[in-house]
Amino acid sequence: MVTAYRGDVVFTPGPERFRAIEDGFVLVDDYGKVVDVVGSLTGQYADADIVDRSGNLIIPGFNDMHVHAPQYPQAGLGFDDELLPWLERYTFVDEAKYCDLAVADHWYRRFLTHLWQVGTLRFSAFATLHGDATWRLIQLAQESGLRPMIGKVNMDRNAPDNLLESTRQSLEDTETLIKRTAEDAPDVGFIVTPRFVPSTTPELMEGLGELVRRYRLPVQSHLDENRSEVEWVRKLHPDIPTYAQVYEHYGLMPRNRTIMAHCIWLTDAERELLKDRNVLLAHCAQSNLNLQSGIMPARRYLEQGLRLALGSDVAAGHEPDMNRHIVASVEASKALRFMPGHEGDQPLKLSEAFYMATKSGGSFFGRVGSFEPGYEFDALVIREDESLLELSVEERLERFLYAGASDAIRERYVSGHVVYRPFAGVPSAGR
Numbered sequence: 116m117v118t119a120y121r122g123d124v125v126f127t128p129g130p131e132r133f134r135a136i137e138d139g140f141v142l143v144d145d146y147g148k149v150v151d152v153v154g155s156l157t158g159q160y161a162d163a164d165i166v167d168r169s170g171n172l173i174i175p176g177f178n179d180m181h182v183h184a185p186q187y188p189q190a191g192l193g194f195d196d197e198l199l200p201w202l203e204r205y206t207f208v209d210e211a212k213y214c215d216l217a218v219a220d221h222w223y224r225r226f227l228t229h230l231w232q233v234g235t236l237r238f239s240a241f242a243t244l245h246g247d248a249t250w251r252l253i254q255l256a257q258e259s260g261l262r263p264m265i266g267k268v269n270m271d272r273n274a275p276d277n278l279l280e281s282t283r284q285s286l287e288d289t290e291t292l293i294k295r296t297a298e299d300a301p302d303v304g305f306i307v308t309p310r311f312v313p314s315t316t317p318e319l320m321e322g323l324g325e326l327v328r329r330y331r332l333p334v335q336s337h338l339d340e341n342r343s344e345v346e347w348v349r350k351l352h353p354d355i356p357t358y359a360q361v362y363e364h365y366g367l368m369p370r371n372r373t374i375m376a377h378c379i380w381l382t383d384a385e386r387e388l389l390k391d392r393n394v395l396l397a398h399c400a401q402s403n404l405n406l407q408s409g410i411m412p413a414r415r416y417l418e419q420g421l422r423l424a425l426g427s428d429v430a431a432g433h434e435p436d437m438n439r440h441i442v443a444s445v446e447a448s449k450a451l452r453f454m455p456g457h458e459g460d461q462p463l464k465l466s467e468a469f470y471m472a473t474k475s476g477g478s479f480f481g482r483v484g485s486f487e488p489g490y491e492f493d494a495l496v497i498r499e500d501e502s503l504l505e506l507s508v509e510e511r512l513e514r515f516l517y518a519g520a521s522d523a524i525r526e527r528y529v530s531g532h533v534v535y536r537p538f539a540g541v542p543s544a545g546r
Contacts, residue, residue, distance in 0.1 A: 119160065122173040122496065123139070131467070175493055188430075216247055219247075228259075237493065240266070389421060394422065397425065445463045448463040
């Protein structure tokens with residue numbers, strides 16, 4: 116049985132251009148997989164059940180590949196600081212409060228509801244080091260209908276006393292959550308999450324690397340975000356040539372299963388290593404500007420064959436809306452052209468940035484983020500405001516990405532199933 120979703124369909128099979136079909140149909144089977152995208156229903160599909168959304172855009176759902184769930188309450192604060200003082204002044208203070216399970220329950224509900232509201236259907240999230248609070252986030256994510264990966268943060272050095280754990284406890288809690296997630300939260304993936312090299316001792320990284328090997332898990336962390344951070348890593352590990360090689364040395368860069376956020380200040384050797392390991396780089400343009408970290412040379416990375424996706428990096432990014440991060444990545448690439456040595460760089464095209472927020476990020480979850488045959492039907496149905504101009508489907512999408520509000524999203528589908536607002540009655544946008 117095939118269901119035909121009718122509307123103005125637009126997606127990016129490749130980054131170079133949009134594919135748009137005005138008044139087209141996305142054909143979806145009973146397993147929630149895309150069968151085809153067509154302009155009319157003929158032949159074997161003539162009698163398909165139709166879900167008529169004529170006049171609405173139908174686009175793939177958004178994928179946020181780097182977000183800090185517990186930092187949601189602090190979004191919009193502290194951007195006169197750079198990364199390291201910002202962590203001390205706001206983030207560590209905020210995250211310490213998640214030792215209280217009631218706090219975790221309240222704010223994680225709001226966080227997940229807001230992601231649903233803005234059309235983020237899959238994401239890779241850092242929690243905190245608190246095992247019980249991390250499990251509560253995993254439970255709520257399972258209940259929400261969204262399909263994330265979530266990791267307990269690991270930290271056994273260089274943090275406030277109330278955000279430090281012993282190496283043994285960190286590893287034990289992580290393994291407990293790995294098993295519990297596999298057994299009781301089938302729609303949530305566990306991802307190993309050392310906060311970053313300065314917060315994890317060699318012993319902890321070695322133990323985490325063993326868990327990655329034993330359970331064949333993915334890894335997420337931060338890499339080359341801020342120059343002071345890079346120098347700190349150099350002092351902590353003078354025997355290892357680069358920041359990226361520290362992760363690789365301890366087994367925390369599994370091939371095809373690693374997300375590294377930021378990656379602004381990569382050396383040539385690091386770029387080669389990330390390419391060889393097929394690491395997904397989470398480009399967080401808004402965050403990097405907010406904390407004065409720098410601008411990722413995204414065009415050059417693409418030309419060098421690196422994989423790029425997008426991350427909101429809430430709360431260093433001040434809003435979770437992925438349409439805004441698509442725009443921020445384009446704007447940052449344009450700004451970079453004014454810097455010496457980058458005058459000849461071509462800025463990102465909107466189709467490339469959209470691809471990063473849909474198909475490229477979605478590839479970490481499997482066949483997700485496009486409307487090609489065999490892909491999971493993750494989709495947003497969008498009804499934009501009227502226009503004085505006659506706009507093409509691509510122009511209507513452009514206007515939504517630059518100026519649209521989340522209330523234009525009328526429906527959300529994950530793997531062919533409608534996802535209704537989670538935790539009905541919970542405020543979705545307030546802080």
